[in-house]
Amino acid sequence: MTIQTSFQTGPVAHEGPEVRASAAGDIRRMQELIRGMAVTQMIAAACEVGLPDAVDDDGTSLTSLSGRLKVHAGVLTRLARALSSFGIFDVDADGGIRHNEASRLLRTTTAGPSLHWAARFWGMPGIWRSWGALSHCAGTGEEAFSHVNGQDFFSYMNGSPEEEALYQRYMASGYPGRYAAIADVLTVAPGERVIDVGGGTGSLARTILERNPDAHAVVYDQASVISALTGAPGDDRLSTRAGSFFDAVPTGGDIYILSWILHDWPDEKAESILRNCRKAMGAGARIVVVDRVLQESPKDCDPLDLVLDLQMLVLHGGRERTLDDFTRLLNAAGFSAPRILSARPEFSVIQARAV
Ligand SMILES: C[S@@+](CC[C@H](N)C(=O)[O-])C[C@H]1O[C@@H](n2cnc3c(N)ncnc32)[C@H](O)[C@@H]1O
Known part of the structure; x- marks a missing residue:
């Protein structure tokens, strides 16, 4: 029996009557997973050349797009055709291309969520x-x-x-609605000061200030990140500070946020960031950690969370953690056991107090 798959170029190694239909399904699934690296690059390349933003809602010809985007017409057509076979864009035999729900997510200019920068x-x-x-x-x-x-x-x-x-x-964009979901579960009293440690673009701090008109916020990050924000705050309740959280963290805050910070680091470095936060905080001040909280059993975990766990390893030597892991780290750095304010697959919000 020959197993037919769209990728197959010759007989498969296990060809023979013993190959059951279910095995064919497994082989197909494995082939798709193994070729995942190609799909990653197909999506990234389409975004890099500007394809998602260039396709009109009414449909466009790939030949005319290749001229506008200054890319090779034949390659653009093949790339679009391959993407459409994975459900990204609708491409017809005459070389016309239209957006579908998946491809719209790859536009930069969209009122809705964009996964362009993630791709x-x-x-x-x-x-x-x-x-x-x-x-x-x-x-x-x-x-x-x-x-x-x-x-x-x-x-x-x-x-x-x-x-x-x-x-x-x-x-700032890869997980639509994340900052709003974090701000929604934070209780910020009038006059309180929030320090967003490793606050990046300041988007979370701005979202918190929008919901809490009497609060103040400081975005603390590396000098290169803070200098890119120069002139951006546009709100006199928002200020910026440059520095390394391995050296020190700004004092005087009521709430210290570590959003997607601890997972970047192995335990000893994560603990050192927490200790520096603790040094900057008065007793009773709160620390809010936003990170994935893994379940103990892999069967209960979202597969994407476990991919992100490896991404943290590959990029930084970091890791995603269980609630027990966070409790150990927080306790070691001088905080109470954390309380979960919100639990979701991509990010949970946990809060502890300086003790
Ligand atoms: C994964 S991003 C998270 C950004 C933001 N908190 C969020 O939730 O979108 C990690 C941030 O940590 C910052 N960072 C890395 N090393 C740092 C350091 N030594 N001191 C301060 N910030 C640092 C990076 O510049 C980056 O903005």
Whole structure:
């Protein structure tokens, strides 16, 4: 029996009557998973050349698009055709291309959620090379990023403004509604000061201020990130501070937020960030950690959370953590056991008090 799959170019190794229909399904599934790297690059390349923004809602011819985008017409057609076979864009035999619900998510100019920056981040060279060295992590227990890129992730980003900007846009857009969902579960009393430690673009701080008109916020991040925000705050309740959370954290806050910070780091570094927050805080001040909270059993975990766990390993030597892991880290740094304010697959919000 020959197993037919759209990828197959010759007889499969297990060809024979013993191959059951269910095995054919498994083979097909494995083939698709193994080729996942190609799909990542197909999506990233389409975004990089500007295809999603260029396609009109009424449909466009790929030949005319290739002229507008200044790309090879034949390759653009093949790329679009391959993407459409995975349900991204509708492409017809005459070379016409239209958006569908999936491809619309890849536009930069959209009133709704955009995964454009996420697609480009996952496909960009430094990230791509790092995943290619996952077996280095397995062999050493260390991150792959420095091994293949010659410097750690954040130093590399500091020296590469375009990739840094792309990374920050991914952080701010990759999980639509994240900042609003965090701000919704935070209780901020009038006059309280929120310090967003590693606050990136300041989007979370702004969202918190929108919901709490009498609050103040400070975005604290590396100098290269803060200098890119110069002139951006536009609200006298919002200020910025540059520095490293491994050296110190601004004092005087009532609420310290670590949103997608701790998962970037292995335990000893995560604890050092928490200790620096604790030093800056008065007793009773709150720390709010936003990160994925893994379930103990992999069967109960969202697969994307476990991929992100490996992404943290590959890029930073970091990890996603269970609630027990967070409790241990927080206790060691001088905080109470955390309370869960909100639990979701991509990010949970947990809060503890300085003791
Ligand atoms: C994963 S991003 C999270 C950004 C933001 N908090 C959010 O939730 O979207 C990690 C942030 O940590 C910042 N960061 C990395 N190393 C830092 C350091 N040593 N001191 C301060 N910020 C740092 C990065 O610049 C980046 O903005």
